[in-house]
Amino acid sequence: MKRSKSHYKIKTISFDTVSFKKVVNQIELLAKSSAEVNPKNFYPLVKKHSGKSRDLPLVEIALRESLAQDKG
Numbered sequence: 001m002k003r004s005k006s007h008y009k010i011k012t013i014s015f016d017t018v019s020f021k022k023v024v025n026q027i028e029l030l031a032k033s034s035a036e037v038n039p040k041n042f043y044p045l046v047k048k049h050s051g052k053s054r055d056l057p058l059v060e061i062a063l064r065e066s067l068a069q070d071k072g
Contacts, residue, residue, distance in 0.1 A: 013044055 015023065023042045030037050058064045 013046065015044055019044065 027037055027042065058067070
């Protein structure tokens, strides 16, 4: 049986309150100096998923067909 590749994508990011305040202050200083503010420069680092993944065989044909239909 082939192993599947992980397609895990981060959909949310979070800040602790101290980090958020620092980011807001940096953006405020840039805005006051009329500098360009690129939001991507202020995103926090994304923590990669480090848990174990497991492959589960889908032997039930009806289940596989149902899952394949839900993709589109």
